[in-house]
Amino acid sequence: MGKNVVAQTPxxxxxxxxxxxxxDTLVLFRMGDFYETFLEDAEITAKVLGIVLTKRANGKASNVALAGFPYHALDNYLPKLVKAGYRVAICEQVEDPKLAKGIVKREVIEVVTPGTLTSDQALSDKSNRYIGSVSFEKNFAGFAFLDPSTGEFHMGECPADQLKDYLLKFSPSEMILGEGVVYSTTEWYREFRPFITQIEDWVFDYDSSYRTLTQHFNLKSLKGFGCDELKLGVKTGGALMHHIKTNLSSTLDHVSKIFPVLNEGFMGLDGFTMRNLEVFQSLSTQGTHGTLVDCIDQTQTSGGGRLLRRWLHYPLTDLKRINARLDVVNAFSNNTRIMKSIRESLGKTADVERILGKVNQGKASPRDVIGIALTLQKIPEWQKELNTAGDQNLSSLAKSFIDTNLIVEKILSTINEDTPVQVKMGNVVCAGVDSDLDELRTLLHSGKEWIDNFQSSLREELDIPKLKVGFNRVFGYYIEVTKVHQDKVPETFIRKQTLVNSERFITEELKEYEEKVLNAEEKILTIESNIFSELCQFLLSSIADIHTNAKAINRMDLLAGFAAT
Structure with a gap:
């Protein structure tokens, strides 16, 4: 597209x-408070979103097509573009326009595809949204599936003719393949029709994939995850992680574990069986009403709902594990007061896994982070209730949680519990966290009092009863003195504006105060943004512990839900 257009403006x-x-990607180009698209991108964007297509001057000789929307509407418009089958590159301003010399520097910070779309509007609370990858070797296939919104990462391998059964279970929105793979005539593609992205074949090299995975998890081997022997799965999983990090400019700091997809101990259910049993979809209505999942889903949390769907895709055949689950369900049934209390409490928790996904992408709000703290804060309470039952199974469930009190204390001592949705709205960070921030807040809050005191002292000192200290957006702060009292004005006053009946002045003291006030809000935003960013980095460094408790919450919710069914 760009080859046919000569740029005549910066x-x-x-x-x-x-x-x-x-x-091959639509570029959303940040310009001030808008995301703009140009040329063919603009024509596509205007058509898909139903917005106005206009023109922008490109020098004296030509105009170019343009279509845009406000930056705060991105979460509404982005899913529509991606669901229409387009990759979207988000090109942001990466420096302060006030400090820029010449044109503002811009960079692509993220490439969004059907498999990596994580906006709230595009996600279903109780379902995962996976991006997958597959590679082939003789008659076998290696596969990997990653949910960017929760950080769940699954890897495995199977005979090539069974691949479609795994695609049915994970239902990826997008599949990553080597550029040499011919997929259009394959049975799995014809049945599922996922969005396909093909990348260079060398990315699927086993050694480089193994290195990518071990470096990400900071380990010497993958034995701890139980997937060291999945050679085909490893090279596919490493290729998927490389693609997301490198080609899509995304970080995966919230991915803390690999879940190997193993058949041992699980019942193998093919697509035909799942459909005819109406586990997830009704044959008559094609909806969920009347299906098995609709009948038995009594989970209170989104994570519990996602776990239920995973268990239904992989029914256990291991009698010991089946009985272990049933023992907990039976224990809840025998202790209905505890079950009801915990289920009621679970209904007031946040989706910790999804919030960690937002934290990883730099999209979490202060209220999201408070949600993590308030959820983890309930764990000691739940443990106490479970232990009071005097049931070994509930006591074991209580022990599945680990101590995350330090994380809770860090969050609640850093940001206010009644924090606003966005950092820019202010009053996010607790008092006492940063002395400079406290001083700036005091300056803003006591501003009227300072002006009143300053005005009173000048009136008394200069014997000018009607001297006035005021402010307007054009001239800033000023001292207004009527012309009757002009002779009382000291030489230290600097004339600022002349009116019909009065003169306006400023002093060095008032000028200094003005600079403090005008810069205070901007400095407050900078300090609060930095503190919140540091807190998010702290959460990512503690992600393994938070994930452990999130998984335990999901399991407790699901088993308590079975008891309530």
Missing amino acids: VMKQFLEVKSQYE
């Missing part, structure tokens, strides 16, 4: 440079 030159790196 903005178009910058856009075409970005576009040349993402030729």
Whole structure:
């Protein structure tokens, strides 16, 4: 597209440079408070979103097509573009326009595809949204599935003719293949029709994939995950992780574990059986009403609902594990007061796994982070209730949680419990966390009192009863003195504005105060943003412990739900 257009303005030159790196992708180009698209991208965007297609000047000789929308509407419009079958590159301003010399620097910070779309509007609370990868070797297939919204990462291998059974279980929105793979005539593609992305074949090299995975988890081997022997699965999983990190410019710091997909101990159910049993979809209505999952899902949390769907895809055949689950369900049934109390409490928890996904992407709000703290804060309470039952099975369930009190204390001592949705709204960080922040807040809150005191002292000192200290957006702060009292004005006053009946002045003291006030809000936002960012990094460094408790919450919710069914 860019090859046919000669950039005659700095903005178009910058856009075409970005576009040349993402030729098969729609580029959302941040300009102030808007995301703009140009040329063919604009025509596609206007058609898909139903917004106005306009023109932008590109020098004296030509105009280019343009379509855009406000930056705060991104979560509404992005899913529509991706669901229409387009990859979308988000090109952000990466420096402060006030400090920029010349045109503002911009970079692509993320490439969104059907498999990596994680906006709240695109996700179903009780279902995962996977991006998958597959590679083939003789008659076998290696596969990997990753949910960017929760960090769940599954890896395995199977005979090639059984691949479609695994695709049915994970239902990936997008599949990553080597560029040499011919997929259009395969049975699995014709049945599921996922969005396909093909990448260079060398990315599927076993050694480089193994290195990618061990470096990510900071381990010497993958034995601890039980997938060291899955050679085909490893090279597929490493290729998927490389693609997401490198080609899509995404981070995966919230992925803390690999779950190997193993058949031992599980019942193998093919697609035909799942459909005819109406486990997830009704044959008559094609909806969920009347299905098995609809009948038995009594979970209070989104994570519990996702776990139920995973258990239904992989029914146990191991009698010992089946009885272990039933023993907990029976224990809850025998202790209905505890079961009801815990289920009621679970209904007031946050989706910790999804929030960690947002934290990883830098999209979590202060309220999201408080949600993690308030959820983890309930664990000691639940453990106490479970232990009071005097039942070994419930006591074992209580022991499945680990101590995350330090994480809770860190969050609640850093940000206010009644924090706003966005950092820019202010009052996010607790008092006492940062002395400079406290001083700036005091300056803002006591501003009227300072002005009143300053005005009173000048009136008394200069014997001018009607001297006034005021503020307007054009001239800032000023001292207004009527012309009757002009002779009382000291030489230290600097004339600022002349009116018909009065003169306006400023002093060094008032000028200094003005600079403090005008910069206070901007400095407060900077300090609060930095503190919140540091808190999010702390959460990512503690992600393994948080994930452990999130999994335990999901399991407790599901088993208590079975008891309530």
